[in-house]
Amino acid sequence: MEYTVVLHKAEEGGYWADVPALEGCFSQGETVEECMINIKEAIESHLTALQEEGRRLPADDVMILSHVAV
Numbered sequence: 460m461e462y463t464v465v466l467h468k469a470e471e472g473g474y475w476a477d478v479p480a481l482e483g484c485f486s487q488g489e490t491v492e493e494c495m496i497n498i499k500e501a502i503e504s505h506l507t508a509l510q511e512e513g514r515r516l517p518a519d520d521v522m523i524l525s526h527v528a529v
Contacts, residue, residue, distance in 0.1 A: 460506070462519045464498050466491060480519045481505050 466476050474491055476498040478484040486501040488494030506516055 460516065460519075462502055463522045464495070464502075465522075465524070466494060478502055478505075479522060480517045 462478050462480055464476050464478055466474050469475050469487065473487060473489040474494040475485060475487040476494050478498065478501075481502065484498075484501055484505045486494065486497040488497045509516055
């Protein structure tokens with residue numbers, strides 16, 4: 460399965476990530492690479508917990524992110 464991950468710069472340094480399709484699925488890391496490794500583990504844990512609870516696995520909605528100059 461694939462999920463959209465949104466990375467954010469943390470005010471205190473490093474990065475944090477969330478997965479819009481998986482409510483409550485977050486992680487962090489000092490670098491983008493570390494954050495991506497950590498969010499992958501968080502997603503796997505989240506999906507495992509959903510399966511153990513007998514809940515369906517949410518499908519990812521395609522998100523389009525962009526920048527707008529103003």
